[in-house]
Amino acid sequence: MKNIIILAILFFITNSNSQNKIEKIEFVSEGYASAPDFDLIIYSDRIAIFNARSDNYKIHPNGNIVGYGIDNKGVNIKESEIKGIFATKIKAKIYKEILNLIFALSEEFENKSFNSNTLHNSIGKLKVTYKTGKVKLIYDNGMNGTNDLLKLYSYMKDLRFNQKWK
Amino acid sequence: MALLITTCERDTIEFSDSNSTPQAETKGFVIKSVTINEVKENALIKESLDVIDSQFDFNKTIKSNPSKKQGKQTTSALADPIKSKDNRFTILTDEILEVSTDTTKVYTFRIETPTDTLSKFENFVIHKWSNNKIEYYIYKYNYLDKNQSFLRFTRERVNSDQINTGDFNDYTMGVMYYDPGSDCWISVTSSGGMTYIDASDCGVSAGSGGMSGSGGGAGNNNWYGQWAIVGVTWSNDCIISRAILDAYGNPTFTQNGSPRSQSAVVNCPEGGMNPLNPGQNQSNPWGNSTNPPNIDPLHWDPSNSGGGGGGGGGPSSSSTDGNNQEGTVIAVLPPTRLERETDAFFENLTDAQKDCINPGFGQPYNSLKKDITAYFENNKVVGIGYDGPLINPQATAFATAAIEAVCDDGEVDFDDNIIYDNSLNNLPCQKLVIEEATGTCSPLTQLILDIFEANDDTNLIFKSSSTLSNVNANTSSTSSYNATTHTCDITITFRESYLQTATDLAIARTAIHESLHATLVYMFEENLLQSANGAPMGGFEDFVEAYINHLSGLPVNLNKAHHELMADFIEDIASSLSVYGASNEHSNSFNFYKKLSWSGDILKTPTYQSLYPEYLNPLDATTNPSNVNPAHLDIVNTNAAEENDATYDYAHPNGTTYTHSPKGTAPNVTEPCN
Numbered sequence: 001m002k003n004i005i006i007l008a009i010l011f012f013i014t015n016s017n018s019q020n021k022i023e024k025i026e027f028v029s030e031g032y033a034s035a036p037d038f039d040l041i042i043y044s045d046r047i048a049i050f051n052a053r054s055d056n057y058k059i060h061p062n063g064n065i066v067g068y069g070i071d072n073k074g075v076n077i078k079e080s081e082i083k084g085i086f087a088t089k090i091k092a093k094i095y096k097e098i099l100n101l102i103f104a105l106s107e108e109f110e111n112k113s114f115n116s117n118t119l120h121n122s123i124g125k126l127k128v129t130y131k132t133g134k135v136k137l138i139y140d141n142g143m144n145g146t147n148d149l150l151k152l153y154s155y156m157k158d159l160r161f162n163q164k165w166k
Numbered sequence: 167m168a169l170l171i172t173t174c175e176r177d178t179i180e181f182s183d184s185n186s187t188p189q190a191e192t193k194g195f196v197i198k199s200v201t202i203n204e205v206k207e208n209a210l211i212k213e214s215l216d217v218i219d220s221q222f223d224f225n226k227t228i229k230s231n232p233s234k235k236q237g238k239q240t241t242s243a244l245a246d247p248i249k250s251k252d253n254r255f256t257i258l259t260d261e262i263l264e265v266s267t268d269t270t271k272v273y274t275f276r277i278e279t280p281t282d283t284l285s286k287f288e289n290f291v292i293h294k295w296s297n298n299k300i301e302y303y304i305y306k307y308n309y310l311d312k313n314q315s316f317l318r319f320t321r322e323r324v325n326s327d328q329i330n331t332g333d334f335n336d337y338t339m340g341v342m343y344y345d346p347g348s349d350c351w352i353s354v355t356s357s358g359g360m361t362y363i364d365a366s367d368c369g370v371s372a373g374s375g376g377m378s379g380s381g382g383g384a385g386n387n388n389w390y391g392q393w394a395i396v397g398v399t400w401s402n403d404c405i406i407s408r409a410i411l412d413a414y415g416n417p418t419f420t421q422n423g424s425p426r427s428q429s430a431v432v433n434c435p436e437g438g439m440n441p442l443n444p445g446q447n448q449s450n451p452w453g454n455s456t457n458p459p460n461i462d463p464l465h466w467d468p469s470n471s472g473g474g475g476g477g478g479g480g481p482s483s484s485s486t487d488g489n490n491q492e493g494t495v496i497a498v499l500p501p502t503r504l505e506r507e508t509d510a511f512f513e514n515l516t517d518a519q520k521d522c523i524n525p526g527f528g529q530p531y532n533s534l535k536k537d538i539t540a541y542f543e544n545n546k547v548v549g550i551g552y553d554g555p556l557i558n559p560q561a562t563a564f565a566t567a568a569i570e571a572v573c574d575d576g577e578v579d580f581d582d583n584i585i586y587d588n589s590l591n592n593l594p595c596q597k598l599v600i601e602e603a604t605g606t607c608s609p610l611t612q613l614i615l616d617i618f619e620a621n622d623d624t625n626l627i628f629k630s631s632s633t634l635s636n637v638n639a640n641t642s643s644t645s646s647y648n649a650t651t652h653t654c655d656i657t658i659t660f661r662e663s664y665l666q667t668a669t670d671l672a673i674a675r676t677a678i679h680e681s682l683h684a685t686l687v688y689m690f691e692e693n694l695l696q697s698a699n700g701a702p703m704g705g706f707e708d709f710v711e712a713y714i715n716h717l718s719g720l721p722v723n724l725n726k727a728h729h730e731l732m733a734d735f736i737e738d739i740a741s742s743l744s745v746y747g748a749s750n751e752h753s754n755s756f757n758f759y760k761k762l763s764w765s766g767d768i769l770k771t772p773t774y775q776s777l778y779p780e781y782l783n784p785l786d787a788t789t790n791p792s793n794v795n796p797a798h799l800d801i802v803n804t805n806a807a808e809e810n811d812a813t814y815d816y817a818h819p820n821g822t823t824y825t826h827s828p829k830g831t832a833p834n835v836t837e838p839c840n
Contacts, residue, residue: 032725033766035636063664064638064766067806067826068799069816084788115716118640118659119683119725120766139721 021131027156028125033064035122046095050086057081086165101152109136116142255281257290269296276499282306287501404434504556522573538565541580560623567651583618587629595833596665603674606745610738614681627657634661639676641683656684669830672808674746675762733773739763761804793819
């Protein structure tokens with residue numbers, strides 16, 4: 001009897017874990033004006049793909065447009081731009097932190113969509129594919145949906161520059 | 167509707183509504199509506215007006231838009247006013263009544279804003295007496311009672327020689343129900359929507375005629391019924407009235423069939439003012455140990471008691487300054503229906519709003535009251551058979567929103583239903599740029615202004631935000647209902663640091679860009695982008711579809727839809743911007759303004775990218791990223807120079823170093839503005 005109970009608990013835990021196991025995390029940023037356009041795909045084996053489409057600047061621009069060349073303060077934001085498709089294997093600690101950020105989004109996944117009542121918006125899209133085949137989506141027009149989403153966006157933006165992309 | 171007063175001499179006077187007939191000849195005088203030019207055609211009056219002309223500003227008052235908008239000067243709703251030199255009052259000339267007899271003429275004008283806080287409305291009156299002497303008066307009217315059934319006035323003599331000194335203390339006091347100045351009892355009769363006022367019983371208290379006694383008496387060949395309490399004044403005095411009888415004791419009637427009567431205000435009888443007060447003798451309300459029954463305590467004269475004196479009347483001074491002793495007829499111009507509705511609007515404001523809009527007579531916020539009054543004048547609902555409020559209900563909603571905004575230190579453009587939030591107050595010069603940019607005389611900005619001017623239910627609000635980041639400015643994607651003001655608001659928010667950094671040309675461009683967004687939002691919401699069958703109009707299919715999906719909660723990039731449509735308006739934006747530039751001493755080519763008009767996400771549209779791709783050879787994006795298309799570089803750096811008020815140098819692989827410096831000027835942080 002005791003063995004049966006232990007087996008039942010193990011089955012529950014195993015099943016529960018597999019339901020929560022994430023196969024792939026896809027994040028898309030469609031930035032307004034000088035805000036970044038990029039895709040990040042992170043697989044369960046911690047392999048990450050970074051597609052820097054445009055306006056991925058190490059020096060953060062403030063306004064709509066980034067000029068070419070050096071301005072009269074000696075700053076060249078354009079030169080700090082990353083472009084291209086890159087890959088890396090992120091550290092386990094970072095992957096775990098990303099998972100925690102994703103797990104915190106249960107309510108957001110319920111809502112699925114967030115819309116800001118303004119026009120000059122960046123758009124964030126999150127797609128999480130579980131090992132069970134289940135897919136969860138969030139569409140955030142304005143990238144201002146909830147505080148937990150903002151934490152994730154910030155983390156994803158930082159990943160562009162704090163990893164050794166190849 | 168005209169309201170008429172007579173003073174003395176005339177026993178029975180019948181009046182006509184001057185609105186129903188342009189000219190009405192009555193017994194002994196003619197009343198008609200005249201124009202200011204007709205007034206001036208009278209040689210004597212013209213001579214008089216010439217005298218006034220030296221004291222009054224006869225020039226048309228053109229109300230300049232405070233925003234200094236190009237070509238947006240607006241004539242005051244009340245055209246051709248005559249302003250007193252000391253700015254104390256303004257005489258309106260849109261409706262003038264002339265009352266003429268064989269020997270006299272009296273002209274009555276409305277006064278725009280009462281000179282006296284106690285006045286409900288005021289008239290400016292020019293008397294031309296039979297001896298050709300001219301006198302000027304301000305008649306100050308207010309209502310005696312809460313039901314506004316009893317009108318009273320005071321009269322102020324205006325001396326053209328004194329007008330410079332502002333000394334208008336030469337008051338002639340009088341009360342319409344009893345005018346001690348002329349010593350006239352004045353009958354008031356209402357009929358057919360018109361009030362007739364008859365000062366037929368003059369001089370009785372001076373002993374020239376008998377006073378009505380118990381059971382009725384007569385003066386000026388009239389007999390009277392008993393006084394009865396018919397109303398209560400604001401100060402809880404009693405309003406009394408008595409019927410005018412014929413020689414046989416029967417009631418007399420006007421030609422419209424209304425009973426003729428006289429009214430007066432007196433101290434209420436002992437025992438209280440309530441006619442139903444238990445124990446009070448209603449047939450003898452003033453009866454006590456000193457007054458005989460039913461004797462009006464104001465005029466009871468023991469020596470004449472006993473009634474029926476007759477006589478009376480006759481010429482009595484109509485002005486206590488004694489310049490003229492002849493009687494005359496004065497036409498009264500009461501407030502128009504619009505003025506009454508405007509008054510009601512201000513009366514219905516909350517106490518806080520009232521305090522704010524008018525903290526004290528002559529205090530600053532009175533200008534807002536004037537602006538709203540003029541705004542209502544410009545937003546009258548007119549139409550044959552229309553019987554609703556004259557002021558468009560949406561206009562009252564906007565006015566309420568305007569009061570809220572101004573009382574919160576914001577600013578309102580009443581011409582165009584644009585509200586400048588108080589967040590812009592610490593950036594006055596930047597606010598001025600926004601006002602001027604959206605007020606330029608160009609097809610696009612006129613479309614924008616016309617839309618918001620013509621639709622009082624939708625307000626355009628400009629504001630600034632210190633928390634907005636990454637974007638220069640933003641516009642609401644849909645209008646928001648404001649439950650307080652009952653208006654729909656489309657808000658344009660500028661990033662504060664952008665306003666503090668960018669040149670005036672960049673700010674102007676952004677203001678026009680965002681206003682175009684706001685216009686498109688409005689046009690979609692009002693179904694102006696759809697044909698009668700509901701299908702989107704040609705060229706707007708994708709835009710309308712994006713909005714429908716957006717409102718259905720479906721994922722759609724509405725921002726993209728807006729900017730793709732706006733790529734078709736580059737020439738229009740550039741045109742507006744060039745007008746702004748020219749009016750602010752910028753001499754730039756139209757091509758420069760066109761480059762500046764490609765901004766924000768318009769640069770990401772297929773239209774832009776096909777015209778000005780970043781790389782002429784797409785492979786350069788990876789193999790030679792410095793080799794950007796010079797035309798694209800020119801547009802981007804033209805924008806960057808203006809937005810950041812900075813100079814950019816770019817050493818191009820083609821050997822040329824491209825330098826872009828700002829051509830605009832960053833507005834001053836504080837006034838005066840550069």
